[in-house]
Amino acid sequence: MNRSNRSKIDLRTGINIAAVVAFAIVIASSLWWIPRQPHPPQLKQATRLPEPLLLPSFQLVDQHGAEFTRASLRKHWSLLFFGYTHCPDVCPTTMFTLQKTARQLHNTQLFGGAVQFVLVSVDPERDTPEHLARFVSYFNKDFIGITGAPQAIDDLTRQLGIMYARPEAPSSDNYLVDHSASILLVDPQARFYAVFSPPHLAGNLASDLKKLSNYYAQTL
Amino acid sequence: MKPMTNIFVLVGLLVVNPAVAAEGPLLLDNFWIRESPPASQVLAGYGRIHNSSSNPYVLTGATSETFNRIEIHRTTILADIVRMAPQHKILIKPGESLVFEPNSYHFMLLGPNSRLQAGDIVTLTLQFDNGVNQEVAMRVRSASEIEE
Numbered sequence: 001m002n003r004s005n006r007s008k009i010d011l012r013t014g015i016n017i018a019a020v021v022a023f024a025i026v027i028a029s030s031l032w033w034i035p036r037q038p039h040p041p042q043l044k045q046a047t048r049l050p051e052p053l054l055l056p057s058f059q060l061v062d063q064h065g066a067e068f069t070r071a072s073l074r075k076h077w078s079l080l081f082f083g084y085t086h087c088p089d090v091c092p093t094t095m096f097t098l099q100k101t102a103r104q105l106h107n108t109q110l111f112g113g114a115v116q117f118v119l120v121s122v123d124p125e126r127d128t129p130e131h132l133a134r135f136v137s138y139f140n141k142d143f144i145g146i147t148g149a150p151q152a153i154d155d156l157t158r159q160l161g162i163m164y165a166r167p168e169a170p171s172s173d174n175y176l177v178d179h180s181a182s183i184l185l186v187d188p189q190a191r192f193y194a195v196f197s198p199p200h201l202a203g204n205l206a207s208d209l210k211k212l213s214n215y216y217a218q219t220l
Numbered sequence: 221m222k223p224m225t226n227i228f229v230l231v232g233l234l235v236v237n238p239a240v241a242a243e244g245p246l247l248l249d250n251f252w253i254r255e256s257p258p259a260s261q262v263l264a265g266y267g268r269i270h271n272s273s274s275n276p277y278v279l280t281g282a283t284s285e286t287f288n289r290i291e292i293h294r295t296t297i298l299a300d301i302v303r304m305a306p307q308h309k310i311l312i313k314p315g316e317s318l319v320f321e322p323n324s325y326h327f328m329l330l331g332p333n334s335r336l337q338a339g340d341i342v343t344l345t346l347q348f349d350n351g352v353n354q355e356v357a358m359r360v361r362s363a364s365e366i367e368e
Contacts, residue, residue, distance in 0.1 A: 085257070088264035088329070089295050090302045092254055093322040096363045131259070138257030139363070163301060174262065174330055181302045198297050199323070 038218035041211035045196050045204040048212065052191035058156040060120075060148035063133035068146045070190045077213060078116040078186040079196075079205075082162050082179050084123035085135040090181065095119070095139045098183075100202035101209075102140050108206075110213040112188040114142070120156065121147040122164035122179045160184060160192055185209065187216055244354070245273030248346075251358040253329065254322075254366065255338045263336065265327035265344065265358055266320040271312040278349040279310045279318065286342045288331030295323050304328075309349065338362035 040048065055070050062068045079098065083091035098117050105115055119136055121127035124147045127135075132145030147153070157164065164179035183200060187193040194212055196205060251267030271277050282290040292307045307325070312318045320326050327344070336342065340360040345353050 085260070086262050087304075088254075088256070088260075088262040089293070089304065089326045090297075090323055092256065092264070092363075096366065099363065134259050135257045176304050178301055178303045180300050181297045182300050197300065 038215055041208075041215045043194075043208045043211060045201065046185065046194040046208040046212065047197065048194045048215075049192060052187055052189070052193045053159075054189070054191050055186065056155055056159045059152055060146040060156070061129055063129050063136055063145040065129045068144070073116070073118075073186050073190040075188050076112040076114065076116050077110055077188060077209065078118055079209075080118050080120055080184040080186060082120045082122050082157065082164065082182075084121055084177050084179070085127050085131055086123065086174070087177070091119075094181075094183070094200060095136075095143075097200045097202050097205070098143070099139045101205040102142070104202055104206040105209065108210060110210065111217045115209065117143045119143065119145045120153065121145065122153065122157070123166065123177050124148060124150055124153055125166075126173075185212065244352075245271065245275070246277065246352075246354055247272055248354065248356045251344070251356050253336065253342060253358045253360045255336065255360050255362045258335060261331055263329040263332060264322075265329055266322065267356065267358065268317055268319045269312060269346070270317040271314055274314045275350075276314060277312045277352070279312065279346060280308065280349050281347045282327055282344050283347070284329070284342060284344045286333055286336075287329045288333075290330065290344070291328040292325070293328045294325050297323065336360045338365065 055073065057070050060068045062072075079101070081094055081098065083094065085091070102115070102117060117140065119132070121132060127145070127147045129145075129147060132147055136143040136145040156162075162180045162182075162184075164177055166177050167175045181198040183196040183205070184192055185194040185196065193216070194208075196208070247270040249268050249270075251265070253263055253265045256263045269277075269279065279292070281292065284290060292310065293304045294307050295302060295304050297303075310318055310325070318325065338360050342358045342360065343355055344358055345355050347353055
């Protein structure tokens with residue numbers, strides 16, 4: 001074998017080795033890369049919206065009478081629950097579940113810090129800010145209650161598919177309001193991000209919220 | 221156990237746990253009222269009525285000196301809508317129980333005459349269509365006492 005033949009073979013071997021190495025790098029990097037694509041979390045109770053939906057603009061007031069708008073929902077995760085303070089069964093049950101959820105999330109680092117828990121009144125005629133203040137602070141001093149003109153509440157609920165029905169002409173002051181049972185999760189960009197359908201369990205709410213917050217942070 | 225001791229045990233049980241009353245054909249247990257936020261004018265009460273007799277019982281209402289009015293309601297959650305419907309007659313067949321619990325049947329207690337706090341005991345009279353009136357003691361429980 002002469003020198004030029006040997007160098008041709010060396011060259012061919014070199015090319016082959018380079019090809020194998022390149023191929024290995026492609027495989028290895030794809031294996032490296034695939035697990036780093038964030039997987040949608042496996043959730044116990046929540047349903048995540050495929051595309052988060054920016055909330056409509058709205059103008060309500062909180063339990064202290066301060067303005068509460070879409071901007072108030074930015075920078076934190078928020079859980080929105082729709083109910084009213086004259087509701088004796090479901091609303092206190094859900095508020096209690098949210099109280100437990102808040103306790104379970106107490107030392108958890110979530111994107112944007114502490115979660116805002118917001119009760120949106122579907123009975124603004126009776127739910128004055130003062131009344132809401134007494135109601136929400138009973139469950140947790142940091143809970144927020146918001147109310148406002150019926151039209152302003154509709155601005156928020158209609159686009160979110162939240163339904164409620166007050167009687168047209170209530171015969172007494174103790175009328176009942178039918179309303180949606182779901183708890184909505186709003187992301188730190190004020191977008192409707194996921195929905196928790198009933199029945200609500202604090203452990204599921206807290207663990208799903210942690211998973212969703214991690215997923216959100218990875219997909220930013 | 222001697223009969224006398226039995227009586228003491230029974231009296232002791234009633235004193236320790238006023239939510240339990242075992243009189244006649246109706247067994248009432250775990251009767252309680254959810255403590256509510258201050259100034260709440262509507263509270264909810266729960267409990268279990270077991271009909272141990274061989275006759276049907278129909279619950280028609282409840283009264284109490286502690287409240288202006290009591291209604292019996294049932295919460296339903298259907299297609300995400302929460303609805304409460306007044307119940308005027310509820311049949312309890314022989315050997316069956318009627319359970320009042322959160323997000324289901326509840327006593328809607330309107331207009332308490334004072335602020336009720338955890339530990340308070342309230343008496344309710346349950347009314348049945350056969351003329352039976354049965355008293356039951358309900359203990360007010362705070363949120364932290366109630367398991368999910």
